[in-house]
Amino acid sequence: xxxxxxxxxxxxxxxxxxxxxxxxxxxxxxxxxxxxxxxxxxxxxxxxxxxxxx
Amino acid sequence: xxxxxxxxxxxxxxxxxxxxxxxxxxxxxxxxxxxxxxxxxxxxxxxxxxxxxxxxxxxxxxxxxxxxxxxxxxxxxxxxxxxxxxxxxxxxxxxxxxxxxxxxxxxxxxxxxxxxxxxxxxxxxxxxxxxxxxxxxxxxxxxxxxxxxxxxxxxxxxxxxxxxxxxxxxxxxxxxxxxxxxxxxxxxxxxxxxxxxxxxxxxxxxxxxxxxxxxxxxxxxxxxxxxxxxxxxxxxxxxxxxxxxxxxxxxxxxxxxxxxxxxxxxxxxxxxxxxxxxxxxxxxxxxxxxxxxxxxxxxxxxxxxxxxxxxxxxxxxxxxxxxxxxxxxxxxxxxxxxxxxxxxxxxxxxxxxxxxxxxxxxxxxxxxxxxxxxxxxxxxx
Numbered sequence: 001x002x003x004x005x006x007x008x009x010x011x012x013x014x015x016x017x018x019x020x021x022x023x024x025x026x027x028x029x030x031x032x033x034x035x036x037x038x039x040x041x042x043x044x045x046x047x048x049x050x051x052x053x054x
Numbered sequence: 055x056x057x058x059x060x061x062x063x064x065x066x067x068x069x070x071x072x073x074x075x076x077x078x079x080x081x082x083x084x085x086x087x088x089x090x091x092x093x094x095x096x097x098x099x100x101x102x103x104x105x106x107x108x109x110x111x112x113x114x115x116x117x118x119x120x121x122x123x124x125x126x127x128x129x130x131x132x133x134x135x136x137x138x139x140x141x142x143x144x145x146x147x148x149x150x151x152x153x154x155x156x157x158x159x160x161x162x163x164x165x166x167x168x169x170x171x172x173x174x175x176x177x178x179x180x181x182x183x184x185x186x187x188x189x190x191x192x193x194x195x196x197x198x199x200x201x202x203x204x205x206x207x208x209x210x211x212x213x214x215x216x217x218x219x220x221x222x223x224x225x226x227x228x229x230x231x232x233x234x235x236x237x238x239x240x241x242x243x244x245x246x247x248x249x250x251x252x253x254x255x256x257x258x259x260x261x262x263x264x265x266x267x268x269x270x271x272x273x274x275x276x277x278x279x280x281x282x283x284x285x286x287x288x289x290x291x292x293x294x295x296x297x298x299x300x301x302x303x304x305x306x307x308x309x310x311x312x313x314x315x316x317x318x319x320x321x322x323x324x325x326x327x328x329x330x331x332x333x334x335x336x337x338x339x340x341x342x343x344x345x346x347x348x349x350x351x352x353x354x355x356x357x358x359x360x361x362x363x364x365x366x367x368x369x370x371x372x373x374x375x376x377x378x379x380x381x382x383x384x385x386x387x388x389x390x391x392x393x394x395x396x397x398x399x400x401x402x403x404x405x406x407x408x409x410x411x412x413x414x415x416x417x418x419x420x421x422x423x424x425x426x427x428x429x430x431x432x433x434x435x
Contacts, residue, residue: 011322014322015318015321015322018299018302018303018321019299019302019303020299020302020303020306020318020321021306022306022314022318026306026314026315026318027318029315029318029319030315030318030319030322033315033319034319034322034323037284037287037288037319037323038324040281040284041284041288041324041327041330043281044281044284044285044288044330044334045330047281048330048333048334048337049337052333052334052336052337052340053333053336054329054332054333054336
C-alpha cells in the first residue's frame, strides 16, 4: 500500500545510494522541485526530435 | 583604505596600482584564501588561476577577493556565512549575483575591473543591478583553470568594469586574442517578448535606449523560448551536483539552505534528465542557428526588474530572471550588458548578445552605444 511518506523514502534511498544523507526537510524541498520540473522534462522529452544525440 | 560598506570584499590587500583588479572569490589568487563564500572551502592557492596570472602579467594589481553567492550557485550574493553584498545605489538592495561583490566594487569605484563568473547570468545580473558594464565571453574563450566549477559546460569567466572598452581589454588579455570586429553590425534583432515581460518602466527605458543602437532593428522570437530555462536547469543542476558530490557526502549540513536544495535537486533528478538536457541543448542550438544565425546582435533588457530590496526578494525571483539569462548560458554565447537608464533611481541595462566567438562584435557595439550615451558614467552618491 502506498503511504504518504513513500516518495520521500525513495528520494532518501536514491541519495543514500550515492553516499548522501539529507534530512526530511531537505527531501521535501527536492520533492517540491521535482514536482515542478518533471512535467516540463516529460514535455521536452516528447517534443525532442529523435535524431538529436547528446 | 577605502571603506567597504557594500561588503564587496571577502579579503583585501592594501596593495594599490594603476589597474586595480578585484577577483570573485571562486577564482584562485596566490596567497589569498579561496572560500567561495562558503563554510566548506578555505584554501590558500599556491598559484594564480590562469586568467588572473595573465592579467597580473599585463600589469594588473590584484587588490582582493570579492563576495559571491555561496559557491557562485545563486543569483543574489547573500551567503549565510559572509553576509549579503550591498548595492552601492541603495545599501538596502541586492547587488544580484552571483558576482555581486564584483558589481558592487566596480560601481563604488573600489576597483577598476572585477572578475566574475557566469554560469547562468552571474556576471550579467550584478552588472545590470549595479549600473556597470559586464561581459560574459563565449564559453571556452577565457581559461577556467583555477576556478571553482559550478557547472563545467556552462561556466565562463567574465568581466565587470565601467566601460565595454575596459571589458574588451581584459578579455583580450585573458584570452590571448585580439578582439577586433570583422565588420559593421548589419542585422540587429529585438527580442520583443523579453521587453513585454519586463516591468513596464524597465521595458520603456530599454526601448528608449534601443534608439542608440546601430542599424534598423527587427523584431525576433527566440526558438524554444518557453523551454530554454528548463533545459538549462537540466544541464546545470546535475553538473553542479557532480562537482560537489564529495562535499555533499561529507559536509551537507554546512551548505546554506538554498544552495543545498539546488545541489540535492541535481543529485536526485532522474539520470536520463541530464542526457535529455544535453540533447535538448543541441536541439536549441540547431534551431537558433537556423532561425537567428544571420543576426549580428540580439537585444533585450538585461533584467526584467530593478534590484529588489534585500528584505523583499520576490518569491518568484529565479523564475522571473531565468528567461533573460538562460539562452546565452545554455548556448555559450557572448553577452555584453550596458547601463541604459534608471527607474526610481536604480540602474537598468540592455543585454547585447552575439553569435559564438563574436565577442568583438558585441563589445564593439557596446562601445559604440557608450559613445552615444553616458549612462555608464553615472555614479552612486
